[in-house]
Amino acid sequence: MPVVIAHSHLNPGGVTRIIESQIDSLEGEEIKVLVGACPDESIIKEKNAELHIIPELDYLDRHQYTEQEAKEMLHKIHADIREQLTPDTVLHFHNLNLGKNPIVTYAVYLLAKEGVKVFNHAHDFAEDRPSNYSFLEEIIYDIFLQDINEVLYPKLPNYHFGVLNSFDFDRLKELGVTEDRIEWLPNPVTFNTSDDLPEKADAKQTVCEELNIDCNKLLVTYPVRVIQRKNIGEFILLYILFRHRVNFAVTQPPQNPVEIEMYNQWIEFCRVNEIDIIFEAGTKVNFEKLLRGSDFCITTSYKEGFGMVYLEPWLLDTPVVGRDIDFITRDFKDDGFSFPTLYYKLNIPGIKTDFKDLNLKMQMEIISGVLSEKIEKQKLFEQNPILNTLFSDVSSHVTEKNKTIIKNNYSLKGYGIKLQKRYKKMVG
Template sequence: MQILIAHSHLNPGGVTRIIESQIDSLKNIPVKVLVGTCPNPETITSRGAELVIMEELNYLEHKTYSDDEAKEMLDTVLEKLRQQITKDTVIHFHNLNLGKNPIVTFAVYLLAKEGVRVFNHAHDFAEDRPSNQTFLEEIISDIFSHNLSEVLYPDLPNYQFGVLNSFDLERLLSYGVEADRIEWLPNPVTFSCTIVNPDKEASKKTICEELKISDEKLLITYPVRVIQRKNIGEFILLSVLFDHITNFVVTQPPQNPVEREMYRQWVKFCEDHEIDVVFEAGNKVDFERLLCASDFCITTSYREGFGMVYLEPWLLNTPVVGRDIDYITKDFKDDGFTFPTLFYKINIPEIKIDFKDLNMKMQMEIICDLKSGRIEKQKMFEQNPILTTLFNKVADQVIEQNKEIIKSNYSLQGYGSKLQNRYKKLVG
């Protein structure tokens, strides 16, 4: 059995880290990694996996393609994929159905129809992203005249799925995928924790010096790459609301060109209005040391595939607070996790709508009003009483309990066993 792990790219981020974990968990199985681009090949080759670059797996430009263009691209993708496949290969494809490259989605479906074994590892879904869904329809339905649902969720024993949470498991069942073709595969939490017995106070002092911020305030870190769904406006709102007691930092800028203009506007907004958020902190200090030094990690994201941000920081004794995403945190809470303060919405005085649902211009106007005093902070707390507890001290017992749950339920060893058992089901 050979495992061919495939994805559009290996840029820094969640899927890349999961692919690295998968290689680490499959020590006794030959693994080949097939991607469109990989900025740091050593992260794969140093783990003993073979790396193959196939540019056709990259995100496809979202434009109108002629029938001839689409068919030519399809022929190329099929030819190059077949060169990597042997009779005992399992293709483990990440986010195949997301709609970033409909040609590849259709090609893998055609290979599955020929009998190639496919494990479709779904982190995110095109159904949640209308433009992606439209792109799939334009190519798969309009050009290739195939039923989109059949291509995305084929009824084939050699085509199986992995999902990150119970919500997506139920989603696939509702799409007609049989339960025995779905593996519930929560991501492993594999933070290396190279800092032994971290001294938070000393770490914080050093990090704050490097970031040129006061260590007298709470250090609040959003360990994320800033993209639209991470809801950075709400993060900035909270930084203003708590600026008397906190420093807010966020770790990475977006890489997707589509997201960069949004990010640039928020950075400029903070500069223009003297809002002291530290952007790109992950490029200025070591990521692990930053998480270790933080008093809290925070998330304002409104959509996640797995929600690693809710788990990972606890391993460095850093509690996680912020916006609750029910379909994500339900599984963690069912495991016994305790979250100190999570909120479902932020109400703005005189406005009967969740802050996250406002457009960027309106969010900026409200933040300006809060900054200037036209919206009183006290009224914000009256409208959102849960925020008064957001940065309350978290008991050591809660931290230790959550760490133990992570180690028991999200281990790399258990993850690897699940993967290998699923592959064996596919191979027969």
């Protein structure tokens, strides 16, 4: 059965990793990949999949488009995608409803109206990002005069959805998508642990030497690319509270120019205030060894599509602590997962708002207040009792149980079986 997997780009990140996993899980199928940009074409070609780059699939520049411009782009995108399809092809499109390119969203809707079998793999939703949704309105409603909900969630038997969690499954049902057209498709955990990986203590010793940090302190790693929703200010605040006994590292810088400005402000803030967090640790030491050598992985993110950070580190015997995102972790907990220390809110003395909801300037002011002792650390611990156990020892029993659940419930093989069943249901 021919499958065309499409996305705006193949830049390093979560969606690209999932596309790679899908190709691996669909071994034996005829697969093409359509993207707007691909910095490393070998990642697809080495998997014996066809790669076609259609620049118009990439994110659309945000400016005022004339009706003529929009219609010309629509015609080209529609024709370029249509050229890659046969009558029995499943078009598996990632993040089609995110609002980064409304013309692509509308083109795929039109293809579905013509009978193309579309599988809309929803990692994120424009409804959660107001500027993206307004961009959809500008193009789909103002220029093409179409009902946005109909374009995003068409009531067509050949238009199916994939979601990452039960929260999004329920969301689609509320938006009018019938349950038989929704596949609950948790991401596979495909973290490759090397056979020759050193023991945890040896890995930590090596990493600490390479990073020139004290091996006698705990090593806590935030394995993310620093973007707004990863809430790096909270990560920095926690470091201030624990730096007498903990080293903190975060793995990657952002790539989006909008995010880089925020990131640079935090880098400068840490430099001026002599806050010794290790930024971009993933570019300085082997990533796998870093996670293996870490005593804990931490997350302060307040928004995730799937929440891979809650799962992967356990495969390297590294517990995960930090901020809980209930609509993400509830699925893992339902599977039997145990998380040692997760919290829902970080209270600040004298402020009613959760720390994550404060803007960058206010977060910096609070951290400065803790550094200058205007805000007492003791009061922070009193108002957030869970911090007292944030880095408590985790039993090997919990680690082994979580590893077993990952291997049983989030395997690549099981993922491929689910996908193939859904495709066959669509093709008939």
